[in-house]
Amino acid sequence: MMKGEEMKEIKIGMLGFGTVGTGVVRVLRENEREITAKAGVKLTLKSVLVRDAKKERPYMEGLHLTENVDEILNDEEIDIVIELLGGIHPAREYMLVAMEKGKNVVTANKDVVAQFGKDMFEAMEKYGVDFHFEASVGGGIPIVMPLKQCLTANRVTEIMGIINGTTNYMLSQMAENGSDYDSVLKEAQAKGYAEANPAADVEGLDAARKIAILASIAFNTRIRFEDVSVEGITKVTPEDIEYAKALGYVVKLLAIGRDCGEAGVDVRVHPVFLPKAHPLASVNDVYNAIFVRGNAIGEAMFYGRGAGSLPTASAVVADVIDIARDMQLDTFGRLHCTCYAHKSLCPVEETKASYYVRLLVDDEPGVLAAIATAFGNHKVSLKSVIQTRRYKERAEIVAVTHVVKHRKMQEAAADLEKLAVVSEIRSIIRVENPQEDGAC
């Protein structure tokens, strides 16, 4: 485009034509009138990179499919490239080349943003283009843009989310039906909510990538995937969920980012006991939500569908429209990286929480005292201890601690394991008590 020339049409290239790509085509087509009015210009999908251009696909009619990425990257008519390949390679390289060639980039790729965000932002500045990635976190939920543009007056101290639909569906089902982990996993796979290899979801890696992105924006620093301490839901049992209920909690896989000032930034993913009254506690099934605490806004939450063809396309196309507006105003880099603060990380050992601990112990006098002593030796004070089920000569004990450092809890657990009266530590799950904990 020549500067100053009135734009009539902006041409788009898309890399990948899977679930989200199909959604993008549908949204561009079905909402064409609204989109043209809002973008102020016609948006045309010119070429789509696919692995097999001969394969029949829904919504392919009228589209130019190509197996050659250079047809998109070298096409001077294409001003916006939508990257939907997923994974690091070759998505990262293609996006860098696209920006080098002066094309704006929109991506849904959490892997690249969480691990190579720095390169992307540098390329964006260097080549004077936009790089938008709303769809990389929370599917359709607007969260990247609100953080970058609507919460700018705040010092954000906490960002906390249910940002993996698969595990939230599984935990919701476990809570509703009392099913165990293996059977809900099979059910989730059958429904297409979980993949054949579910590791990325159930081990918390997907959520970790997303919280790395969110925490970077919220705290104006750079958090990478490898900076996030991660624990998945594979060890959560129906018994834990039952105890949670009885104690007034629900079990959720939370991604948590906290700016603890001098103690550093604390970013982690793990299951938690969340009080039933917390706004995130009623986010069920495949829904996602992101909860933000800022020193002006107080508490805010953004809720919606965290995945799926059309919801994710909603975010991708909104980014495209935003760039189209920028192009017509001849601006770019409006939402540039604001990682101006170089904050240190709070090592997970130094993070604080209250803990739920479930133990299988000998059913005999003095056991409670022995356990309380083991906790006490590491200055882990107990809020409550309940002896519950009994099995022959064994009993189950559930303890909830006050807020302690993770290191102290680990030391206490190591000592508990050594006790002759303790047969097994069955679960250790963090308890979120916002009132008590404060932000850090």
Place this chain on the structure above:
Amino acid sequence: MMKGEEMKEIKIGMLGFGTVGTGVVRVLRENEREITAKAGVKLTLKSVLVRDAKKERPYMEGLHLTENVDEILNDEEIDIVIELLGGIHPAREYMLVAMEKGKNVVTANKDVVAQFGKDMFEAMEKYGVDFHFEASVGGGIPIVMPLKQCLTANRVTEIMGIINGTTNYMLSQMAENGSDYDSVLKEAQAKGYAEANPAADVEGLDAARKIAILASIAFNTRIRFEDVSVEGITKVTPEDIEYAKALGYVVKLLAIGRDCGEAGVDVRVHPVFLPKAHPLASVNDVYNAIFVRGNAIGEAMFYGRGAGSLPTASAVVADVIDIARDMQLDTFGRLHCTCYAHKSLCPVEETKASYYVRLLVDDEPGVLAAIATAFGNHKVSLKSVIQTRRYKERAEIVAVTHVVKHRKMQEAAADLEKLAVVSEIRSIIRVENPQEDGAC
């Protein structure tokens, strides 16, 4: 500012120094470092219009207070005017003059936006400035910007909100404690949640102004305050709330906007029975939330504090930062009015809902048949009828209808009132059943 010159500082004038104004001063001061980094320029509050410049106020030190608005409107150094006077006059006139003089305007004024939005947007276009009003709806909750920028790929079919904190607090208290309307109103007044003259809140007028603004943006048309059909919460009784609970609902004052296509746009405020599982149902006390349904995103919700000094200031200052970015990029009107569609209104008589009807009737045989006939004569079919309490010779009957047009329900109610066996129609409240109703 000269074009091209590098900006070092942007000067702001503020009209009004009440609750929100004090919040703005605090946020600008306490988060100065973050705000400067995000705005890319220093933001300085140069002058503040007050009624009495000699009065002692918190956070006034170092500020230039003036009783003369021209000191702000005629000050060429001031590029952004924050309007926090509230009410139509003289806020509207001051904002128009500010824009005429080339100043960008940020306002929290729902009255002006809901009634004179058109004039404001025209002035903005004419004088080449920005006009931002995030704080006019939902306090700190980002909703105007997300609608204008993040949900642009959607055809929005429904926007529904709890957008009045006073009434939500009152209804939450009634549900929690079984208190009646008058006593919760007194309590809300004592806590400062309700004003001495509570009409604007309890009659639904405040919510009506806000939904007019939201529906205009969501449906790309122009809805004014006077287009909204309004009913407040003054007639809601503890008995209604109890019946709601028993039937699986909560009572909320909802502001509802629906784009019903050829039937027109349906915009109204009234109490509703909302299913407990609806995301809005767990929004309690002074919290607000806005629920949006779009044809790509599906369901989304935005939750937070709908009022208060700092939360509202969070939205005001974010708007100021946004304008500061625009000024440095030498752009404006990026989020211009997108009221390109001229949609007709759906008259309230033609809107559809399911209804809860509570009647006091004679306790004698044949009464149910008489009532069912009165409904049936107007093609209002009943989903359930329960005879509940008995008083001497009277009984209370609760009926829930299937979805019918409001007109039919009104006709049936008029007939019911004429029946000799009906002593009183105690309540008629709409029931929201999204599954059944569809969007319209």
